[in-house]
Amino acid sequence: MNSPAKVAAFPSGFLIEAEDFDDYGGWVLDSQFEAQMGSPYLLAHGLGRPVANATTVATIPNSGEYTVWVRAKDWVPSHHPGRFLLSINGVPLKAEFGANGQDWSWQSAGEVVLDKGSVTVALHDLTGFDGRCDAIFLGVDATPPPNGVDAASRAWRKRLRGLPEHPVDAGDYDVIVVGGGVSGCAAALTAARLGQRVALIHDRPVLGGNASVEIGLMPRGAQGKVLKELSARTQDGDLVALSLLEAEPTAKVFLQHRIIAAVKNGDRIESVDAVKARGGVERRFRARIFIDAWTACTHRVPTVGCASRG
Numbered sequence: 001m002n003s004p005a006k007v008a009a010f011p012s013g014f015l016i017e018a019e020d021f022d023d024y025g026g027w028v029l030d031s032q033f034e035a036q037m038g039s040p041y042l043l044a045h046g047l048g049r050p051v052a053n054a055t056t057v058a059t060i061p062n063s064g065e066y067t068v069w070v071r072a073k074d075w076v077p078s079h080h081p082g083r084f085l086l087s088i089n090g091v092p093l094k095a096e097f098g099a100n101g102q103d104w105s106w107q108s109a110g111e112v113v114l115d116k117g118s119v120t121v122a123l124h125d126l127t128g129f130d131g132r133c134d135a136i137f138l139g140v141d142a143t144p145p146p147n148g149v150d151a152a153s154r155a156w157r158k159r160l161r162g163l164p165e166h167p168v169d170a171g172d173y174d175v176i177v178v179g180g181g182v183s184g185c186a187a188a189l190t191a192a193r194l195g196q197r198v199a200l201i202h203d204r205p206v207l208g209g210n211a212s213v214e215i216g217l218m219p220r221g222a223q224g225k226v227l228k229e230l231s232a233r234t235q236d237g238d239l240v241a242l243s244l245l246e247a248e249p250t251a252k253v254f255l256q257h258r259i260i261a262a263v264k265n266g267d268r269i270e271s272v273d274a275v276k277a278r279g280g281v282e283r284r285f286r287a288r289i290f291i292d293a294w295t296a297c298t299h300r301v302p303t304v305g306c307a308s309r310g
Contacts, residue, residue: 013066013139016058016121016162018042019278026051027123027133030281031203031277034258037073037104038149039134039157040277044084046128054123055132062099063116066138068109069145070097073132077101081129086136087122088112098131106137106145114138163280167273170254170283173197176272177291178259181209182219184293185241192251199285200245201274203258205246213238257283259294 019029019040031040031161044051056057068086075082080099083093086109095109135157137145146153158165173196177188180202189201209281210217211231218231232240245251257274260282264270271286 003075009144011137011139011141011143013137013145014058014060015145015157016056016136016138017157017161017280018054018123018133018135020280021054021056021121023055025054025123026125027054029205029256029277030132031256031258034275034277035260036149037134038153039071041132041133041134042123044082044123044125044128045124050125051128053125056121057118057197058121060114060116060119060138062139063114065111065113066140067111067142068093069106069137069139070109071104071106071134071137071145071147072097073134074101075130075132081127082131083126084131084133085124085126087124088114089119090122092124094125097133100159102250104134105147108142108144112138157280161280162297164282167282167284170199170274170285173199173252173285173287175199175289176201176285176287176290177293178272179209179292179294180204180207180241180253180255181293182211182227182241183229183292184209185230185239185245187291187293188251188253189241189244189248190226192245192248196250198248198251199287200251200253201257201259201272201285202253202255203277205256207241207253207255208239211239239241254283257291 006149025043027044029040030043034040042054063246074080082098084097097107100107112222123133147158175191175196175198177184177200180200185207188198193199206212206214229242230239234240245253256277259272259274262269269290271284273280273282273284
């Protein structure tokens with residue numbers, strides 16, 4: 001963690017994280033690449049048709065002139081498919097985002113004069129081709145926000161969001177399973193049915209991995225009783241895995257939580273830290289046994305492994 005002096009050197013203002021919007025409209029939350037680009041973001045995945053606006057109401061602490069910055073990505077610089085606009089109190093700003101030829105970066109949208117109190121902020125998709133918005137910063141001067149994916153930038157975001165500097169206690173468990181694909185769900189459900197206190201930590205909004213309602217592919221080959229039980233689906237196509245786990249009194253499921261650190265004592269894991277996509281709160285989970293079922297992800301931070309404590 002950076003010293004308070006270095007954090008204070010960053011620009012002051014008001015930060016609005018896109019993932020914390022009140023209403024996503026037709027935009028969707030994508031948190032898979034937080035380790036690479038610094039934060040979850042909203043994605044306008046409309047398959048070529050502009051999606052409904054994402055909106056939120058923010059509270060401006062003081063009246064005055066603010067410089068508006070938006071962190072976005074032009075994901076195909078040759079023809080800018082993911083373009084969108086930002087409006088404040090119903091007035092669209094002139095800048096067009098996702099069209100500056102840059103990877104994730106803060107783009108200035110000029111200055112606005114705002115009164116103290118509530119303002120309505122909206123993202124207007126222009127194309128339906130995967131516009132990406134990470135955050136909006138209303139700065140008290142023209143100093144650009146930090147763009148790095150590092151401890152200093154994370155500390156700046158935490159400070160502006162009023163988040164704790166250190167992870168909050170998420171409790172002690174017998175078994176922690178990282179990854180809510182079919183294998184992770186099976187491990188968690190089996191352990192819970194054996195009377196173990198289990199936490200299943202998964203970085204998506206639904207369980208199942210490739211078998212989830214997001215993709216819909218089931219594992220091939222021989223399947224035991226538990227896998228067959230987990231394979232049943234609800235009317236909307238989702239797996240019954242979540243309801244099965246919620247029915248177990250010793251199991252807890254933490255969706256949209258991404259592992260960001262593991263604390264070790266020698267060669268043994270003592271705890272893991274996870275950050276929730278919406279809200280940004282970091283939690284520390286302790287356990288005797290850790291099971292890594294996150295094998296589908298190629299950019300893990302860090303490797304949790306399968307280990308026991310004490």
